[in-house]
Amino acid sequence: MPIRSQTSSAxxxxxxxxxxxxxxxxxxLAAALALGAGLALATPFTAGTAVAASTTCLNGALTYxxxxxxxxxxxxxxxxxxxxxxxxxxxxxxxxxxxxxLSGGLTSATDGGFSACYTGTTAPRDVHxxxxxxxxxxxxxxxxxxxxxxxxxxxxxTQYTFTTATQSTPAATTNLGTVKVPRSMQQxxxxxxxxxxxxxxxxxxxxxxxxxxxxxCDPLTVAWRQDGSSGxxxxxxxxxxxxxxxxxxxxxxADDPDSKHLILHEAGHxxxxxxxxxxxxPVYDCSGHSLDKGASAACGWTEGFANAVAAYALGDTRxxxxxxxxxxxxxxxxxxxxxxxxxxxxxxxxxxxELWGPNGPDGGNWNRTVALMNRYVSSDFKQYFTQHRPLxxxxxxxxxxxxxxxxxxxx
Ligand SMILES: [Zn+2]
Numbered sequence: 210m211p212i213r214s215q216t217s218s219a220x221x222x223x224x225x226x227x228x229x230x231x232x233x234x235x236x237x238l239a240a241a242l243a244l245g246a247g248l249a250l251a252t253p254f255t256a257g258t259a260v261a262a263s264t265t266c267l268n269g270a271l272t273y274x275x276x277x278x279x280x281x282x283x284x285x286x287x288x289x290x291x292x293x294x295x296x297x298x299x300x301x302x303x304x305x306x307x308x309x310x311l312s313g314g315l316t317s318a319t320d321g322g323f324s325a326c327y328t329g330t331t332a333p334r335d336v337h338x339x340x341x342x343x344x345x346x347x348x349x350x351x352x353x354x355x356x357x358x359x360x361x362x363x364x365x366x367t368q369y370t371f372t373t374a375t376q377s378t379p380a381a382t383t384n385l386g387t388v389k390v391p392r393s394m395q396q397x398x399x400x401x402x403x404x405x406x407x408x409x410x411x412x413x414x415x416x417x418x419x420x421x422x423x424x425x426c427d428p429l430t431v432a433w434r435q436d437g438s439s440g441x442x443x444x445x446x447x448x449x450x451x452x453x454x455x456x457x458x459x460x461x462x463a464d465d466p467d468s469k470h471l472i473l474h475e476a477g478h479x480x481x482x483x484x485x486x487x488x489x490x491p492v493y494d495c496s497g498h499s500l501d502k503g504a505s506a507a508c509g510w511t512e513g514f515a516n517a518v519a520a521y522a523l524g525d526t527r528x529x530x531x532x533x534x535x536x537x538x539x540x541x542x543x544x545x546x547x548x549x550x551x552x553x554x555x556x557x558x559x560x561x562x563e564l565w566g567p568n569g570p571d572g573g574n575w576n577r578t579v580a581l582m583n584r585y586v587s588s589d590f591k592q593y594f595t596q597h598r599p600l601x602x603x604x605x606x607x608x609x610x611x612x613x614x615x616x617x618x619x620x
Pocket of ligand 1: 474475478512515
């Protein structure tokens with residue numbers, strides 16, 4: 210939860226629109242068909258040496274197991290489909306050739322399916338699929354290898370990867386069935402998969418994370434290691450007085466990723482910085498912050514926003530800790546005893562969740578706040594609400610006022 214460069218770098222105490230991958234299989238097939246047609250056209254009958262194209266596909270679905278903190282403190286082990294994650298097909302184009310990359314793509318955005326195909330003059334040999342903990346060029350999970358996040362040389366950019374068993378002479382269509390991410394690295398794919406839920410709601414027509422970029426996108430990098438010594442923060446790149454490495458990475462450790470809310474909270478800090486085109490409100494003291502009490506107005510705003518990002522992305526109104534403990538931020542029976550006002554991140558989060566909610570005054574989503582944040586860097590919730598919302602045509606009266614008042618914020 211903290212921003213690393215703040216006075217406290219203590220870990221969290223508790224706490225592709227419809228992406229390209231949907232039609233991976235269809236596109237690959239279409240490409241294969243187009244290639245076949247092209248060859249036919251380019252090879253006149255008179256040539257007498259027509260080359261037959263051979264297509265070989267390894268098909269399957271990528272899944273991962275994870276301990277589900279969102280399901281409660283028992284954290285049941287559940288299996289999910291790994292959506293929009295990178296794969297590459299490797300093999301030899303000929304029996305005597307080198308093992309090389311034959312093709313690449315994304316698993317399906319809906320069910321994690323993949324169809325890793327290669328079309329050549331002869332069927333490939335010694336073929337396998339390699340999977341990576343990344344989604345196109347938009348986000349990646351790094352930390353594989355020897356460097357530990359928080360330790361020496363922790364800026365380890367190596368993605369997690371594994372391969373399927375090698376098929377020496379695969380049939381034209383080989384079904385690998387369900388491919389499961391190895392247990393030791395399953396959290397990396399949980400992070401990769403979970404970030405889809407923020408990406409799909411990013412609220413811009415750009416394929417990048419924000420409207421500030423349209424073609425070459427800044428990727429979100431998450432560093433995670435099961436044996437990481439520090440984690441649960443976003444490493445602000447250029448915070449005043451910052452003495453950290455300033456990577457702009459989200460850093461997670463061990464079982465932090467058991468909570469999707471935690472993953473998305475930290476991603477939410479990175480997203481706010483991106484929405485502001487790499488600016489950040491002056492937040493000087495967030496030490497000891499927690500959902501129910503405030504450290505400063507700026508802390509309540511940035512942490513409250515990150516909490517709201519997590520709930521909004523997941524379509525709920527909660528914050529869930531990696532232990533599986535959780536709060537419904539709108540449940541006044543539970544949070545009624547919390548501190549009051551806009552220093553309290555839980556209050557700010559609840560207000561934002563309601564403003565963006567399906568029946569809220571902002572049109573049923575956060576898109577207009579995203580547009581606001583593209584233009585203005587609010588230093589706290591008060592400036593966001595009283596000054597910047599009016600400048601972008603968002604309401605501060607009626608239902609909007611009722612919502613903030615209900616969450617103990619009064620201006
Ligand atoms: Zn935070």
